[in-house]
Amino acid sequence: MATAKHSPIRRDWLSKTLAGLVLGAVLALGGSGLFLQFSTDMPLSVRGQLAMWMVPPIWLGVLGGVFFFASGLRAWLWLGGTGALVLGALSALRLS
Amino acid sequence: MRSEFVRIYKAVHTWTGIIAGMALFIAFYAGALTVFKEPLARWASPPNAIRPVGLEDAQQLIVGTLATHPAAARDFTLYVQDAENVPARLGWHVRNPDADDHDDSQVRHYAATLDAHGAAQVEETHPSRLASFIDTLHRVVGLPADSDPNRWVMGVVAALYALALVSGVVVLLPSLVKDFFALRVGKNLKRMWLDAHNVVGIVSLPFHLVMALTAVVFAYHDGIYAVQDRLLHDGKWGTAFQRQRPAPGAAERDPATMLPPLEILARVREFSPGFEPTMLQYQQVGGPRAVVVRVWGKDAAAVSPRARGGFAAVDPYSGKVVGSDSLPGRQSTPNLFISSFFALHMAAFGGTPVQWMYFLLGLAGAWLFYSGNLLWVESRRKKQARQGGELPAQRLDVRLMAAATVGVCLGCVCGVSLAIVGSKWLHGLASDANAWLPALYYGAFFASIGWAFLRGAARASVHLLWLAATLTAAIPLTSLLAWSLPALGMWTHTSEASLGVDATALAGAAAFAWMARATARRVRSGAPDSVWSASGAQTRPEAGVPAAQAPR
Numbered sequence: 021m022a023t024a025k026h027s028p029i030r031r032d033w034l035s036k037t038l039a040g041l042v043l044g045a046v047l048a049l050g051g052s053g054l055f056l057q058f059s060t061d062m063p064l065s066v067r068g069q070l071a072m073w074m075v076p077p078i079w080l081g082v083l084g085g086v087f088f089f090a091s092g093l094r095a096w097l098w099l100g101g102t103g104a105l106v107l108g109a110l111s112a113l114r115l116s
Numbered sequence: 117m118r119s120e121f122v123r124i125y126k127a128v129h130t131w132t133g134i135i136a137g138m139a140l141f142i143a144f145y146a147g148a149l150t151v152f153k154e155p156l157a158r159w160a161s162p163p164n165a166i167r168p169v170g171l172e173d174a175q176q177l178i179v180g181t182l183a184t185h186p187a188a189a190r191d192f193t194l195y196v197q198d199a200e201n202v203p204a205r206l207g208w209h210v211r212n213p214d215a216d217d218h219d220d221s222q223v224r225h226y227a228a229t230l231d232a233h234g235a236a237q238v239e240e241t242h243p244s245r246l247a248s249f250i251d252t253l254h255r256v257v258g259l260p261a262d263s264d265p266n267r268w269v270m271g272v273v274a275a276l277y278a279l280a281l282v283s284g285v286v287v288l289l290p291s292l293v294k295d296f297f298a299l300r301v302g303k304n305l306k307r308m309w310l311d312a313h314n315v316v317g318i319v320s321l322p323f324h325l326v327m328a329l330t331a332v333v334f335a336y337h338d339g340i341y342a343v344q345d346r347l348l349h350d351g352k353w354g355t356a357f358q359r360q361r362p363a364p365g366a367a368e369r370d371p372a373t374m375l376p377p378l379e380i381l382a383r384v385r386e387f388s389p390g391f392e393p394t395m396l397q398y399q400q401v402g403g404p405r406a407v408v409v410r411v412w413g414k415d416a417a418a419v420s421p422r423a424r425g426g427f428a429a430v431d432p433y434s435g436k437v438v439g440s441d442s443l444p445g446r447q448s449t450p451n452l453f454i455s456s457f458f459a460l461h462m463a464a465f466g467g468t469p470v471q472w473m474y475f476l477l478g479l480a481g482a483w484l485f486y487s488g489n490l491l492w493v494e495s496r497r498k499k500q501a502r503q504g505g506e507l508p509a510q511r512l513d514v515r516l517m518a519a520a521t522v523g524v525c526l527g528c529v530c531g532v533s534l535a536i537v538g539s540k541w542l543h544g545l546a547s548d549a550n551a552w553l554p555a556l557y558y559g560a561f562f563a564s565i566g567w568a569f570l571r572g573a574a575r576a577s578v579h580l581l582w583l584a585a586t587l588t589a590a591i592p593l594t595s596l597l598a599w600s601l602p603a604l605g606m607w608t609h610t611s612e613a614s615l616g617v618d619a620t621a622l623a624g625a626a627a628f629a630w631m632a633r634a635t636a637r638r639v640r641s642g643a644p645d646s647v648w649s650a651s652g653a654q655t656r657p658e659a660g661v662p663a664a665q666a667p668r
Contacts, residue, residue: 029118029120052344053344053348063356064356066454067450068344070453072341073333076275081282083275084282084283087124
């Protein structure tokens, strides 16, 4: 891969924003699912609330950071890859 | 950091800020006042004509009321502390089942007292909705009703606000060390405003991050819960809060055998000595389910889960504290964590000093959005050539944005003050003063916007600031007038809370008057090549000549 030092940063407003919105939601929901898997010692009412509260910070955190990607394509690949990992880990945990 | 990132995030900051800025101004101005919702409600509450009942007679009041008004048994409140906005010792309300959960205008209120012979007497009351009207403006960024769609609009604004915070920090980061402690007061007014915008933004960043993220949650929690229920909880979320089911054949118990309220209060004080109870909320009395009394109150040394405090759940027959999940200072760590999100948004910790801090942070936040819009306007200013020459006409979109900013922001300030004043004046004049609150607020709000577009940002800003100062000064003047002329049929409460509203309004009026004078000076003798100049706002350059020569 070319080093980031010389490659120009593409703005890609639409694809980056969509990546942040869509994949941010996937990461936020997947992350809250992982949290639920690891917090079974808490009552459902409590861990369910905590899981809900963690969705907006993750979602908006991803959406806020997505413009640091060099291009919209990279944003989709990196965030999509991370999302696939999170969802994969989540379904593995839920099936086991 | 690469300068390209700064440019990209600057575009994000500009767009999110310009879209959300004015709505956020309203949310923050009304929100700062909502910190003192209770004092406002006390200030606006007419004097009480209902016969007082001592706490020692409260048990008789409860039993008598339930005997004649079974509808109260579902959920009624016994007030421990007396205040102007507490109509009677005992009260309950009935919601319109078709209305939104957050819609306070559809609620009917009832109050119960004991007559001279000890029999329960019930009457419908009409408490002032001023404080909840301002709270609603805060919750839904100035829209008229706290409904689902309006909250979703607020949620979008809050999400844009979160993006504006992130992008604003990214833009500032490379020069933070250089810019942070610098407030370059001087000839370059834009530089000074930018420095001030940066300092206020960075210093109150934690406060703003909390507000943005909690506001998004308040807007979308139902939706997030629904999605998580389907995908993660396998449809079991609804059972998480299920209350104890009635035991088969559970006998309905006689409310008269409940412990008297004073006894319940004593048990709670014993359980948590720092806790100061304010009211007892009885639920499902006489029903088949387990009766629970929520003893609401505050503990200044602890985190409260809600704006009005927290509660201990007590079994009124045994006096046992059956739940402390929501009791300030007695929560489990995960529950405390959840409560802290609410407390951090609603200033429900640390007592009055923290409330004042939030009030000031809220006003500073409102100023942050106002100054953000001003910077947008200033960045698009067309400068006059250095050697004089013809005065350039400012861009139309810049003039319109300046007028909209002035009209919306000052219109909100004027509308809120007018609604506060009107709530007292209209009490005797109109059959339902509450129904007039939206007309007063939106009347002043839209009139201000209209005036700002009609006269241009420069002139209108001075007029509207003087109007804001006048209307805000009318708050304590109304109290003074009501006190000196009782024939007017108004009232003046002398509690610390109520007089605090008057004093704060007086200080606010003085601040608006100072701003009006400073703005007038700039409009009159500031640089003419600006939308903030009475001459620059005009497209006819000759109009600038007398203004530029005006004596200071």
